[in-house]
Amino acid sequence: MAADGLPSHGPGSVDPHSPVPKHAQVRARILDAIDDLEPHSSVPSERVLSTQYGVARMTVRQALELLVAEGRLYRVPGRGTFVSPGKVRLPVRLTSFTSDMTARGVHAGARVLEQRTAPAGRLISKLLEIPADANIHIIERLRLADEVPMAIERTHVPAALAPHLLSCDLQDSSLYETLEREFGLVLDAGEESIEAVPSGTPEAELLGVPRGSPLLLLERVTTSAGRPVEYVVSRYRGDRYQLRASLDVPTDGGAFTRRRLV
Ligand code: GLP
Numbered sequence: 148m149a150a151d152g153l154p155s156h157g158p159g160s161v162d163p164h165s166p167v168p169k170h171a172q173v174r175a176r177i178l179d180a181i182d183d184l185e186p187h188s189s190v191p192s193e194r195v196l197s198t199q200y201g202v203a204r205m206t207v208r209q210a211l212e213l214l215v216a217e218g219r220l221y222r223v224p225g226r227g228t229f230v231s232p233g234k235v236r237l238p239v240r241l242t243s244f245t246s247d248m249t250a251r252g253v254h255a256g257a258r259v260l261e262q263r264t265a266p267a268g269r270l271i272s273k274l275l276e277i278p279a280d281a282n283i284h285i286i287e288r289l290r291l292a293d294e295v296p297m298a299i300e301r302t303h304v305p306a307a308l309a310p311h312l313l314s315c316d317l318q319d320s321s322l323y324e325t326l327e328r329e330f331g332l333v334l335d336a337g338e339e340s341i342e343a344v345p346s347g348t349p350e351a352e353l354l355g356v357p358r359g360s361p362l363l364l365l366e367r368v369t370t371s372a373g374r375p376v377e378y379v380v381s382r383y384r385g386d387r388y389q390l391r392a393s394l395d396v397p398t399d400g401g402a403f404t405r406r407r408l409v
């Protein structure tokens with residue numbers, strides 16, 4: 148390890164003759180080095196790193212900026228740059244925030260941002276398969292893992308299925324557990340779409356990320372015995388989540404070479 152620098156596994160200085168840009172080489176070296184460090188460890192200054200890797204400070208800055216944008220490092224103004232905690236590997240399955248966090252030994256919490264009852268309207272009524280003038284409960288929560296903001300979830304539930312839902316504690320309790328315990332609604336299937344979106348100003352402030360940071364937008368409709376119970380729009384922090392799915396081969400057969408992508 149270079150004095151006061153990052154742990155080094157390979158060559159210290161970057162290769163000036165490599166076709167790989169210098170800042171990309173420095174990024175790769177820092178990435179290797181921070182693998183050995185605990186989350187929240189501090190990263191040496193640009194000056195120290197520029198000496199360690201034999202490059203200009205501007206090159207180190209570019210590499211650090213990339214790693215901050217990728218969520219591998221984070222900055223605290225006036226204090227420096229630190230190693231981010233690892234991402235939560237979230238299975239794409241019908242699980243709840245509470246069960247995902249509890250399985251990791253993390254305390255799941257929520258701050259209720261809004262809750263009210265209102266007519267579903269045309270779009271949501273279609274998703275929940277109810278008349279447009281039927282009431283739904285709308286609940287928006289900031290989801291917390293050990294008090295750290297992780298996601299914003301806006302949930303819509305037909306009021307007829309869960310009449311007194313808004314008088315239940317959704318701050319410290321799981322919505323899914325509440326639906327089951329209070330209303331006998333066991334969620335057994337669902338559909339989810341996932342896309343990337345940049346965070347707007349209010350979301351960024353609530354989640355404590357820079358404006359424009361990538362978020363994972365998940366839209367889910369869950370059902371109980373074939374009946375839609377919940378339509379939820381979740382915005383997960385892209386710097387804290389990695390979605391994982393197991394893959395199986397489609398049953399319609401055919402060799403990969405013959406199948407066309409549509
Ligand atoms: C996850 C899902 C949401 C679901 C929520 C329920 O976060 N993405 O669609 O509404 O879990 O979580 P809980 O039961 O902890 O309130």
